[in-house]
Amino acid sequence: MVHAVAEVKRTALALLCCSWILGVGRSQAPPQDGGAPGAWQKMLKLRTIASLMHTTAHPDDEHGGMLAKISRGEGARVSLLTLTRGESGDNAIGSELFDSLGLIRTEELLVSGRYYGIDRQYFTTAVDFGFSKRLDETLDKWGRDNLLREVVRIIRTDRPLVLVSRFHGNARDGHGNHQAAGLITLEAWKAAGDPAIFPEQIREGLRPWQPWKLYMGGVRENEDWTLRLDTGEYSPALGESYDTFARLGLSFQRSQNSGRFNPQAGPSVAYYKRLETLVPQIVGTTASASGKETSFFDGIEPRIEGISRMVRAPVPQNVTALLRDVDRHVEAAFTAFTMYDPAAAVPSLARGLGRVREALALLKDEPEAVFRLQVKEDQFMDAINAALGLDLSAVAQPA
Numbered sequence: 001m002v003h004a005v006a007e008v009k010r011t012a013l014a015l016l017c018c019s020w021i022l023g024v025g026r027s028q029a030p031p032q033d034g035g036a037p038g039a040w041q042k043m044l045k046l047r048t049i050a051s052l053m054h055t056t057a058h059p060d061d062e063h064g065g066m067l068a069k070i071s072r073g074e075g076a077r078v079s080l081l082t083l084t085r086g087e088s089g090d091n092a093i094g095s096e097l098f099d100s101l102g103l104i105r106t107e108e109l110l111v112s113g114r115y116y117g118i119d120r121q122y123f124t125t126a127v128d129f130g131f132s133k134r135l136d137e138t139l140d141k142w143g144r145d146n147l148l149r150e151v152v153r154i155i156r157t158d159r160p161l162v163l164v165s166r167f168h169g170n171a172r173d174g175h176g177n178h179q180a181a182g183l184i185t186l187e188a189w190k191a192a193g194d195p196a197i198f199p200e201q202i203r204e205g206l207r208p209w210q211p212w213k214l215y216m217g218g219v220r221e222n223e224d225w226t227l228r229l230d231t232g233e234y235s236p237a238l239g240e241s242y243d244t245f246a247r248l249g250l251s252f253q254r255s256q257n258s259g260r261f262n263p264q265a266g267p268s269v270a271y272y273k274r275l276e277t278l279v280p281q282i283v284g285t286t287a288s289a290s291g292k293e294t295s296f297f298d299g300i301e302p303r304i305e306g307i308s309r310m311v312r313a314p315v316p317q318n319v320t321a322l323l324r325d326v327d328r329h330v331e332a333a334f335t336a337f338t339m340y341d342p343a344a345a346v347p348s349l350a351r352g353l354g355r356v357r358e359a360l361a362l363l364k365d366e367p368e369a370v371f372r373l374q375v376k377e378d379q380f381m382d383a384i385n386a387a388l389g390l391d392l393s394a395v396a397q398p399a
Helices: 002-016 035-047 064-073 099-116 135-142 144-158 176-191 199-203 242-250 279-283 304-310 317-336 342-362 367-388
Strands: 051-056 077-082 120-123 162-165 213-219 227-230 269-277
Touching: 035 317, 035 342, 035 367, 051 064, 051 144, 051 176, 064 077, 064 099, 064 242, 077 099, 077 144, 099 120, 099 242, 120 144, 135 144, 135 176, 144 176, 144 199, 162 176, 176 213, 176 269, 304 317, 304 367, 317 342, 342 367
Parallel strands: 051 077, 051 162, 077 120, 162 213
Antiparallel strands: 213 269, 227 269
């Protein structure tokens, strides 16, 4: 049965990389994603090119508060890579187990992801085979090279600037699946940038990509941490703290928690350790004297103008001017925006979208710039639709 499940997953992997969009009904979307608050949050995405990928082993391992703060608070493009679908856990709401439970937990995680603010949800073909105490057992059952190949493919596809592992990759993680998730993330961070590793992916059209920073979560206050993140910060757009909003999203994973919602008032602090960084050699900055950071994106130019650092050749002056124009139009949109009239921001948003498309035409031979600008083009269209209150639903009727 395990081999059959793996084959089905392998066939569906490409589709499920996008299942965040396809798999969740509109009725399950948070109310805060509609109307003026929803438009405001979509506009936040236009202020930055920052992107982050978080890796875990199972549904409900994720740091939801961190994801919500980075996506909904800072506007970064955020993706979640969950190696398995939790097929071998217990079911708190029904009799379904194994394959059926994996389907349930996939859908539950997609609903949670809407609350976290996930832009893309990814899975691998790894099968949750139950609790494992040993890293070697997990790697043997999953196939170390196969798992690394899939994670590298996803990193090369999503191209995040920052990679954040939930786990450490050693015995401290407990569950062997958790240890494997941590270890493979550390290996994939380097491997994804080497065209000699899994060269068949390069021949298929993927390009190497090494995230600029690598972090590890689950670090304690009395240990060597780099970043202190308080997800208990209140968000006026959500009407809750990021942590509480994420806990509400987590409550939809009912097969695991029976729908329990446990809001927590006050600070909710997590610590992360930076394991690797390419930022000094890419942007010429140096780390702070204390070694501490205030954001995962410290040292990274967040504005769209930062795309110029991702191309091989010097950027033409007219392109630099276009990118600066994009930022100006985004700020003009924020100035025009009101909760009573979100559509007032649309003229500036439309002008910004036009400049993005002009830049795309001028940089069409720079694939990294094209990738980043196409993401920004999609974000502009999302923001314009939200500000206008436009929504398209496709309904098919029997012949």
